[in-house]
Each structure stands twice: as C-alpha cells, then as structure tokens.
Amino acid sequence: MDLAYDYATLRLIWWGLMGVLLIGFALTDGWDLGVAAMLPFVGKTDVERRMVINAIGPTWEGNQVWFILGGGAIFAAWPFVYAVSFSGFYLAMFVVLASLILRPVGFKYRSKKPDPAWRTRWDWALFIGGFVPSLVFGVAVGNVLQGVPFRLDGNLRAFYEGSFFGLFTPFSLLCGLLSVAMVVLHGAAFLSVRIERGPVHDRARRFGTWAALASLVLFALGWAYVAWGGIGFRITGAIDPVGASNPLRTTSVREAGAWLANYRAYPWMMIAPALGFLGAALALLGIRAKWEVPAFAGSALSAFGIIATVGLSMFPYILPSSVDANSSLTVWNASSSQRTLFIMVVVTVIFLPLVLAYTAWVYKVLWGRVTTEDVGRNPHFY
Amino acid sequence: MDPGVVDLSRLQFALTALYHFLFVPLTLGLSFLLVIMESIYVMTGRPIWRTITQFWGVIFGINFVLGVATGLTMEFQFGTNWSYFSHYVGDIFGAPLAIEGLMAFFLEATFVGLMFFGWERLSKLGHLFATFMVALGTNLSALWILIANGWMQNPVGAVFNPETMRMEVNDFAAVLFNPIAQAKFVHTVSAGYVIASVLVLGISALYLLRGQWVGFARRSMTVAAAFGLASSLSVVVLGDESGYALTDNQKMKLAAIEAAWHTEAAPAGLTLFGLPNSTTRETEYAVNIPWVLGVIATRSLDKEVTGMSELVLLAQERIESGREAFGAVEALKANPNDPAAREAFARHGRDLGYGLLLTRYVADPRNATPEQIQRAAWDTVPNVPLMFWSFRIMASIGFAMIALFSTAFLLCSLRKFDQRWFLRLAVIAIPLPWIATELGWVIAEMGRQPWAIEGVLPTFLGASSLSRTELWLTLAGFTLVYGVLAVIEVGLIVRTVKKGPFAGHEDPNPAPGALPATPAMVG
Numbered sequence: 001m002d003l004a005y006d007y008a009t010l011r012l013i014w015w016g017l018m019g020v021l022l023i024g025f026a027l028t029d030g031w032d033l034g035v036a037a038m039l040p041f042v043g044k045t046d047v048e049r050r051m052v053i054n055a056i057g058p059t060w061e062g063n064q065v066w067f068i069l070g071g072g073a074i075f076a077a078w079p080f081v082y083a084v085s086f087s088g089f090y091l092a093m094f095v096v097l098a099s100l101i102l103r104p105v106g107f108k109y110r111s112k113k114p115d116p117a118w119r120t121r122w123d124w125a126l127f128i129g130g131f132v133p134s135l136v137f138g139v140a141v142g143n144v145l146q147g148v149p150f151r152l153d154g155n156l157r158a159f160y161e162g163s164f165f166g167l168f169t170p171f172s173l174l175c176g177l178l179s180v181a182m183v184v185l186h187g188a189a190f191l192s193v194r195i196e197r198g199p200v201h202d203r204a205r206r207f208g209t210w211a212a213l214a215s216l217v218l219f220a221l222g223w224a225y226v227a228w229g230g231i232g233f234r235i236t237g238a239i240d241p242v243g244a245s246n247p248l249r250t251t252s253v254r255e256a257g258a259w260l261a262n263y264r265a266y267p268w269m270m271i272a273p274a275l276g277f278l279g280a281a282l283a284l285l286g287i288r289a290k291w292e293v294p295a296f297a298g299s300a301l302s303a304f305g306i307i308a309t310v311g312l313s314m315f316p317y318i319l320p321s322s323v324d325a326n327s328s329l330t331v332w333n334a335s336s337s338q339r340t341l342f343i344m345v346v347v348t349v350i351f352l353p354l355v356l357a358y359t360a361w362v363y364k365v366l367w368g369r370v371t372t373e374d375v376g377r378n379p380h381f382y
Numbered sequence: 383m384d385p386g387v388v389d390l391s392r393l394q395f396a397l398t399a400l401y402h403f404l405f406v407p408l409t410l411g412l413s414f415l416l417v418i419m420e421s422i423y424v425m426t427g428r429p430i431w432r433t434i435t436q437f438w439g440v441i442f443g444i445n446f447v448l449g450v451a452t453g454l455t456m457e458f459q460f461g462t463n464w465s466y467f468s469h470y471v472g473d474i475f476g477a478p479l480a481i482e483g484l485m486a487f488f489l490e491a492t493f494v495g496l497m498f499f500g501w502e503r504l505s506k507l508g509h510l511f512a513t514f515m516v517a518l519g520t521n522l523s524a525l526w527i528l529i530a531n532g533w534m535q536n537p538v539g540a541v542f543n544p545e546t547m548r549m550e551v552n553d554f555a556a557v558l559f560n561p562i563a564q565a566k567f568v569h570t571v572s573a574g575y576v577i578a579s580v581l582v583l584g585i586s587a588l589y590l591l592r593g594q595w596v597g598f599a600r601r602s603m604t605v606a607a608a609f610g611l612a613s614s615l616s617v618v619v620l621g622d623e624s625g626y627a628l629t630d631n632q633k634m635k636l637a638a639i640e641a642a643w644h645t646e647a648a649p650a651g652l653t654l655f656g657l658p659n660s661t662t663r664e665t666e667y668a669v670n671i672p673w674v675l676g677v678i679a680t681r682s683l684d685k686e687v688t689g690m691s692e693l694v695l696l697a698q699e700r701i702e703s704g705r706e707a708f709g710a711v712e713a714l715k716a717n718p719n720d721p722a723a724r725e726a727f728a729r730h731g732r733d734l735g736y737g738l739l740l741t742r743y744v745a746d747p748r749n750a751t752p753e754q755i756q757r758a759a760w761d762t763v764p765n766v767p768l769m770f771w772s773f774r775i776m777a778s779i780g781f782a783m784i785a786l787f788s789t790a791f792l793l794c795s796l797r798k799f800d801q802r803w804f805l806r807l808a809v810i811a812i813p814l815p816w817i818a819t820e821l822g823w824v825i826a827e828m829g830r831q832p833w834a835i836e837g838v839l840p841t842f843l844g845a846s847s848l849s850r851t852e853l854w855l856t857l858a859g860f861t862l863v864y865g866v867l868a869v870i871e872v873g874l875i876v877r878t879v880k881k882g883p884f885a886g887h888e889d890p891n892p893a894p895g896a897l898p899a900t901p902a903m904v905g
Contacts, residue, residue, distance in 0.1 A: 058495035061491040062491045065487050069488070072482065073480045073483070075480065082476065083461055086462045087463070090852050093462050100451075101454060101863060101867070108447040157466050343551075380498055
C-alpha cells in the first residue's frame with residue numbers, strides 16, 4: 001500500500017500516542033482523581049469541601065475525556081490489546097467503571113440539596129470515584145508488568161485463565177499504591193495553586209508531602225522488583241516490524257531482568273525513571289518551600305517519568321502473557337492495519353492540537369484561586 | 383461458546399445501551415434548544431430569556447451527567463463483553479469511536495464546564511459560543527457513534543484478512559459515507575430533538591395549568607412547539623429514508639417488520655395490524671393496505687418486496703458458499719500461500735460470515751448436515767412479532783408527535799395558551815417519545831440478529847470467554863448502580879421543576895391570576 005509512512009513507523013507512532021494519551025489522562029484527570037480521593041479529608045466543613053470541588057468542577061469533565069479517548073484509541077489502533085485486556089480484567093473493569101460513574105453525578109448532584117447527610121454521602125461517593133480507579137489502574141499496570149494469564153487460540157480468540165483476586169499480588173498492590181500516591185501528589189499540587197491559602201491549602205500540602213515521599217519510596221521499590229524480582233519477557237525468534245498483526249507469529253520467553261534490556265541497549269532511556277524520581281523530589285521540595293508552581297511541575301514530571309518508565313521497560317511488549325508467552329501482544333504484532341493506523345494519525349494530527357488549544361483557552365477563562373467568598377457568592381458553583 | 387454467557391452479555395449490553403439512551407437524546411435536543419433560547423437572549427437582551435436558558439440548562443445538566451456516566455460503560459463494554467467482536471472488527475469499528483472522543487466528546491465536555499461556570503466570565507456572545515460548542519459536540523458525537531452502528535448494519539469498505547483473522551478496512555470513505563449511517567444519524571438526532579421539545583412543552587404546559595410562571599412557560603412553549611414540529615416531521619420523513627435504505631441492505635429486517643413471510647406481487651401491501659406467528663410462519667388476522675409498502679420500500683410500483691421465506695433460501699445458498707470460505711480460511715491458516723485456497727477464498731470469502739452461522743451447530747461447518755444448514759438459514763430471521771409490534775408502536779408515536787406539535791404550533795401562533803385539554807395532553811405526552819426511541823433501538827439491533835455485524839460476524843461468536851458468574855455479578859452491579867441513579871435523577875428533576883425557574887427570586891413577570899379566568903396574555 002502506498003501510504004506516507006511505512007507500517008513499522010506507524011506502529012511506533014501509535015505506541016507513542018498511546019503513551020501520550022495515558023500521560024495526558026494522568027496529568028489532567030490525575031489531579032481530579034487525586035483531589036476527589038482527598039476530598040473528605042482536606043475539607044472539614046461544607047464550605048471547605050465546596051471550595052475543593054469547585055477548584056476542579058468546571059474542568060474535570062473535559063479531563064475525563066482522556067480516559068474515554070484512551071479506550072477508543074486503543075480500540076482503533078491496538079484492537080488486540082482492547083479485546084484481551086478489558087475482557088481479561090473483567091471484574092476489575094467493572095469496579096473501575098462503577099466507581100468512575102459516581103464522579104459526574106457526584107459533582108453535579110451534591111449541591112442540589114442542602115441536606116448535610118445527602119452531601120456527605122456524595123463526598124464519600126466522590127472519594128470512591130477518585131481512590132478506587134487510581135488503585136485499580138496501578139494494580140492493572142503491575143499485572144501487565146508481571147504478565148497476564150491469557151492465551152490465544154488459532155482463531156485469535158482470547159481465553160483468560162486468571163481470577164479477580166489473582167490480580168492482587170504484592171507487586172501489583174505496590175503499583176496500585178504508587179498510582180494512588182502519584183495522583184494524590186498531583187491533586188495536592190494542583191489544589192495548592194488553585195485555591196486560596198488557608199486551612200484547606202495547608203492540609204493539601206500535608207497530603208502532598210506524604211504522597212511525594214510515598215511516590216519516591218514506592219517507585220524505588222517497584223524499580224527494584226522490576227530489576228531483580230524475576231519478571232520480564234524477551235522475543236526469541238525473528239521480529240517482523242511490518243508483518244501482519246498476528247500475535248501467534250512471534251515467539252517469546254519469560255526471562256528474569258529482561259525489562260532492563262532496553263536501558264542497557266539505550267542508556268538515554270534512563271531519563272524516564274530519573275524524571276520519576278527527580279520530579280517527585282522537586283514536588284516535595286516545592287511543597288515544603290511553598291513554591292507552588294515548581295511543586296506542580298514536579299508532580300507532573302514525576303507522573304510523566306513513572307508512566308514512561310513502564311512503557312520503555314516493556315517495549316516492544318504491550319501485554320505479555322504469563323501462561324503462554326507466545327500469545328504475548330507487542331508493538332509489532334497487535335496493531336490495526338496500516339491503513340487504519342495512518343488514517344488515525346491524520347485525524348490525531350488535525351484534532352489533538354485543536355483540543356489542546358481550546359482546552360487551554362477554557363482554563364484561561366476559568367483560572368483564578370477559588371476562595372471561600374466565591375463559594376458563598378457564585379450561584380453557578382457546585 | 384457458552385450460550386448462557388452470550389445471552390447474559392446480550393442482556394447486559396441491551397440494558398446498559400437502552401439505559402444510556404434514556405439520557406442521550408435529551409442531551410442532543412436540549413443542547414440545541416438552549417442555543418436557540420440563548421440566541422434570543424443575546425439578540426433581545428431581555429433577562430427573561432437568560433432565566434429561560436439557565437432553567438432549562440439546570441435540567442440539561444442533571445440529565446447530561448448521567449449520559450456521560452453511562453457512556454463510560456459503553457466505551458469499554460465492547461472490550462469487556464464482546465472481546466472477539468472487538469478483535470474481529472476493531473480495525474474498522476474502533477476508528478469512529480476514537481474519532482468521536484477526539485473530535486466530539488472533548489468539545490462537548492470541555493465547553494460544558496464553561497457553559498455552567500462561565501456566565502460571569504464571558505461576554506453574552508462568548509457564552510453563547512460555549513453553549514453552541516456543547517450542542518455541536520453532542521451532535522457530532524452522535525454522528526460518529528452512528529457511523530459505527532451503521533457499519534454494523536451495512537459493513538461496507540472492509541474485507542476479511544485470513545492472515546490476521548479479522549476484517550480490515552479497505553475503503554474508509556465508504557465507512558464514513560455509508561448511506562445507512564447518514565440516514566440513521568438524521569433520524570436519531572431528530573428523535574432527540576423531539577424528546578427535548580416534548581419535555582420543554584410538557585413542563586411548560588404543567589406551569590400553565592397551574593398558573594405558575596406564565597411568562598416563562600409561554601415563551602418556552604413557543605420555542606418547543608416550533609422546534610418540535612420541525613423535528614417530528616424530520617423524524618418521520620427521515621425514518622422513511624432509513625426504511626428505503628433498508629431495502630438494499632437489510633431486506634430481512636424489513637420483511638420481519640412487515641411480517642412478510644412470502645414475497646407477494648408488486649406493489650406489496652402494508653400490513654397495518656395482525657398477529658405474526660413464528661411457528662406457522664403466517665400472520666393471523668392481518669389488516670392490509672394495498673400498495674403502500676411497495677411504494678415506500680422500493681419507491682416504485684413494479685419492484686417486489688422480498689419475503690422472509692425467499693430470503694431464507696438466499697441465506698441457504700450463502701451458507702453453502704460460506705462453508706467453502708471457511709475451508710479456504712482453514713487451509714490458508716496452515717499455508718498462507720496455498721494457491722487453491724486463495725482462489726477459493728476470492729470466490730467465497732464474502733460469505734464467510736454465513737458459514738460461521740453453522741458453528742452454532744457443528745464445530746466445523748464443512749461437516750454440517752442439510753438439516754443444520756436449513757436451521758442456520760432460518761436463524762437469519764429475527765424475532766418477527768417483536769419487530770412487527772415495536773415498529774408499529776414507534777411509528778404511531780411518531781405520527782402522534784407530529785399531531786401534538788402541529789397543534790402546539792397552531793395554538794402558540796394564535797397565542798391561545800389557555801386550552802386546558804391541550805395542556806393536559808402535552809403533560810401526558812412526555813414519556814411517549816422515550817418509548818419510541820427505545821423501541822427504535824430494539825428494531826435496529828434485534829432486527830439485525832443473528833448478526834453482530836450483518837452478514838459478517840454472528841452475535842454468538844462475538845462474546846468474550848467469560849463465566850456466567852462474572853456476568854451475573856456485573857449485571858446485578860449495573861442494575862443496582864443504574865437503578866439508584868435513576869431514582870435520584872428523576873427526583874432531582876422533579877425537585878427542580880417544582881422549585882421553578884425563579885427559585886429564590888421574584889418572578890418579574892407574574893401570572894395575572896388563575897389561567898381560565900384571563901384572556902391569553904401576549905408573551
């Protein structure tokens with residue numbers, strides 16, 4: 001086919017774009033998840049909680065689209081990944097969806113009645129909507145790093161051999177906690193630039209301090225497990241980067257420490273884990289020193305580094321199989337057709353800049369620190 | 383495949399999709415009504431129109447969030463419950479879903495915050511722009527979803543690739559400009575506009591009946607009457623357009639809707655009522671109107687509308703051919719360069735889906751008995767009584783809506799807002815269009831059975847390899863969450879309607895007294 005890019009390049013572009021979407025989700029909706037997870041604790045009174053909610057209220061909905069688009073884009077560009085992962089993590093996905101469903105209604109409905117019991121119930125619903133998905137996303141990433149128990153038959157139908165409770169290994173829980181720490185840090189850093197200085201601001205900073213410390217420790221532990229925990233996969237046969245997307249044509253083996261192979265081959269990739277640590281350290285320093293903008297930049301860099309580390313460690317694997325390594329999904333065997341990848345690149349090149357432009361404009365219009373007076377005065381506030 | 387898992391997956395998909403579609407059409411329509419109301423505010427500068435926009439905006443918001451919340455489930459359900467479907471057609475089907483997110487949902491979700499929070503931060507025109515972006519986003523969203531659904535009904539622009547064991551796109555423009563998708567889009571968004579108009583009309587009528595907020599209610603009613611009339615005409619006329627499109631691609635669906643068991647001489651009559659019987663394959667007590675169906679469906683007097691029995695014979699031929707295609711794919715799996723298999727696949731490949739219908743009865747379709755082939759051929763007939771009745775109820779409501787809005791438009795034009803019989807009727811009519819839209823989806827999706835993708839992938843093959851326990855758990859979970867949210871949502875809308883548009887403020891335009899005692903007031 002005569003397209004502007006060859007198949008291998010398009011696959012690489014879509015691997016990168018999948019990263020962009022995940023990082024976009026973590027950087028924008030990440031603070032919404034983090035803020036929601038902290039809500040019942042950083043806000044003690046109704047006015048305080050409303051301040052927190054309204055700091056993210058007008059913009060969180062757009063941020064959530066990164067998640068929805070992530071689902072759609074994986075479907076379009078990596079149909080195998082979409083088909084295998086979401087059906088494999090079936091009950092975990094249900095838990096994520098049921099929790100996320102609480103957010104749009106929670107934000108909107110909480111303010112519709114003054115009844116304190118009604119509002120408290122929604123506060124906890126929002127807490128679930130922030131905490132549970134963050135935890136499960138991390139647990140899922142941990143499972144992917146360890147390998148997921150699925151196999152493909154000759155018709156490329158996926159069979160999952162694990163169980164819901166089997167998802168919770170010590171390492172995957174560690175990843176889950178890291179994910180929670182990451183979004184809480186990001187949420188705390190966001191709140192500290194978005195709301196007036198006062199008691200809520202102080203509590204958010206305290207949360208941020210602990211979350212930054214937890215991020216540093218958990219990321220270090222996670223790194224150690226990836227290096228010496230005996231996990232990793234390696235392709236044994238020939239790789240055909242322009243071959244048909246049929247996972248069964250690749251042969252793989254499990255190999256302890258193989259997740260570090262890319263860093264040995266391309267030392268510049270160490271930038272990613274370095275950013276994970278340095279960003280969290282910068283965030284910690286910024287929060288303690290009351291440098292709010294650098295703290296926020298630090299938490300963003302840290303999330304970027306942590307997610308990029310996962311992607312780069314596993315490359316070219318996207319979803320390795322722990323029960324049948326030869327069923328593993330990689331960048332070279334699990335994508336859409338060349339034509340679909342190309343069309344989707346064109347669409348993305350046109351629309352993603354547009355999305356970023358109007359999102360930036362909307363943030364600009366709505367920017368400013370939320371104050372206790374705003375909460376009392378503005379009739380459009382949640 | 384465990385048939386229990388397939389049935390439960392279908393049940394879950396149907397429940398979550400039908401539930402999602404309780405909220406979506408109101409969002410589609412109310413967003414444009416808000417644009418109209420706010421445009422009047424911007425043009426006239428009169429504060430009452432700002433109040434009108436903001437009040438219906440509150441209702442919009444309460445409804446919108448549930449549309450978003452339940453849409454999350456839909457975006458991931460193909461992967462969770464229809465994993466083989468996702469693999470088999472993801473190359474085509476995934477693209478419109480991704481483009482929907484990128485082009486439409488970002489727009490809608492980013493500007494909806496500005497719409498609610500931006501009243502004090504934007505100029506009048508700036509805020510109208512935000513409202514318009516929300517309306518544009520929601521409607522573009524519908525376009526991409528219906529391009530995806532249209533492709534399930536009429537899978538153009540794609541071929542099966544034996545190397546990857548899936549359908550792959552070969553003509554994206556054909557997917558985009560699929561006539562079924564275009565007809566469905568206009569039909570569906572128009573139905574959404576009708577739903578929104580009925581809600582605004584009905585609630586305004588309730589206020590008028592009670593003599594509350596009369597100036598507000600009359601203005602709202604006038605906008606709803608005009609928009610509703612145009613939309614209800616569009617739904618029916620363009621519903622007919624999608625009926626016309628059916629004749630090329632989904633003859634079976636049309637035959638089932640009309641309970642046309644056999645081809646009859648052209649032009650075919652329309653069966654107005656009757657009792658279709660799937661066992662005897664006859665329609666009892668049928669009331670026929672001569673010629674009408676033939677004219678609608680073929681736009682001619684001499685073309686036949688093919689009956690189900692004849693379509694089943696065609697399906698049988700395609701199943702025979704599909705067995706060859708299946709054999710060719712098996713040979714190509716063993717040796718991708720087998721020239722005989724390539725040649726056989728080139729000839730029979732388009733019938734592969736029909737061959738797969740047999741896998742319900744026999745593991746290898748090549749070993750199927752003539753009885754199994756015949757059973758598989760009759761499987762291509764959907765549930766006829768369900769199609770027949772769903773369509774008749776939907777279409778009757780469609781015509782009732784035209785009558786309702788014509789009357790409303792006439793009364794509003796004559797400024798006769800005091801016709802209590804009509805006001806009562808407008809209140810009672812509120813649930814009707816929801817029934818019609820839900821039945822519309824039943825016809826579209828149940829009418830496509832046994833296919834997930836018409837002629838390409840049988841539904842029973844599309845499901846994920848899950849256990850019944852998992853399905854029961856999520857079904858119970860979704861029912862619980864959705865049920866609680868439905869109760870809360872209806873409660874909040876009722877509460878908002880009771881509080882009225884001037885909650886906390888004085889009505890600047892109070893009613894002059896009880897309605898029947900006063901002459902119609904100029905609005």
